[in-house]
């Protein structure tokens with residue numbers, strides 16, 4: 495009888511159960527994506543690290559995915575927006591080095607330092623608004639804090655207008671929703687380009703202190719610049735890579751601390767640091783779960799598995815930090831006192847996260863300010879009742895209902 499591949503669950507109902515199941519099958523196992531596309535899910539720390547550093551693994555569908563090159567992947571495929579881009583995220587080899595060098599000029603340590611006061615101001619602005627909640631009122635902390643802080647920060651870094659921010663928020667949300675229809679996916683790509691062309695034109699007329707201005711003026715040592723398409727797609731890459739990841743990081747860190755008072759007490763008492771919280775959250779709850787797509791330029795040999803040339807690959811980031819081979823049988827337990835918090839949640843190799851230091855800065859300022867301002871913060875539902883995002887790409891919740899202050903005790907009559 496023909497053996498069917500596991501189908502990745504587009505509803506994201508239980509990412510960790512799916513991940514454990516896939517890891518138990520081996521370092522890499524074929525899975526089915528929307529549209530019946532088969533890809534290899536790579537599920538162990540060892541194999542992911544090997545693969546991310548492998549020069550014969552690429553992110554360029556245009557150059558290395560035969561099914562895409564031959565037109566077997568329809569332009570309205572549900573996941574097309576992850577692969578049909580022209581930016582450093584999908585570039586390979588020398589091309590990637592060139593694009594990353596140009597974009598890297600906008601991600602200097604100086605910019606990270608310079609943005610810190612802005613992060614503090616944005617954080618305080620959001621916390622001030624939360625102060626208006628009634629005592630014991632339930633608020634959605636994802637909508638009111640975890641989402642807007644990174645979204646506003648990345649929009650600021652890019653130098654966006656209010657209109658561009660609103661349009662972009664919709665696009666990013668739709669992009670990580672793996673239940674999106676082909677028509678919606680098409681609208682995502684076409685509708686957004688107009689807004690970005692306008693943004694770039696505006697920065698040419700009125701340069702600012704922002705990444706778009708840096709990108710518009712950046713020149714490589716040979717004098718080359720980003721093309722118009724590369725510019726738009728690079729801004730898209732920064733938005734996508736920077737906002738949704740950080741939003742889900744906040745969601746997961748706050749959830750982990752609020753569902754384990756002993757862990758929270760470790761931070762409050764100063765026995766654990768916010769850096770411990772950041773790395774332990776990234777290890778146990780990688781914001782990126784299954785990242786599409788990479789391709790094998792030649793046959794790739796992992797321990798006991800061969801990924802044939804031309805096959806697509808997903809990195810199962812959610813599986814890496816929880817790998818028992820690295821962190822033992824309790825790898826899935828959130829434990830700030832764990833000495834070794836090794837994870838690959840910022841990636842590894844040539845595509846390592848360009849915004850990692852900005853992410854660490856916003857995480858530290860955001861979390862420390864939130865827990866300082868609301869010492870009575872608590873989850874308003876059981877952790878098991880939180881509803882996961884409908885996607886296998888991201889790891890987070892649809893909403894994060896909390897109480898900022900203790901409920902007022904009912905009057906005794």
Ligand code: HEM
Nearest residue numbers: 582583735736739740743781839840841845847848849853
């Ligand atoms: C907790 C927050 C974040 C996490 C977990 C995260 C994670 C990652 C990961 C795993 C990759 C590599 C993807 C791959 O396998 O190819 C990546 C790449 C990238 N990230 Fe982040 N990221 C975060 C925040 C940010 C922020 C705040 C920015 C920018 C403002 C950013 C910008 C980028 C860019 C531009 C890339 C592409 C690098 C390349 O392809 O060469 N990230 N990120």
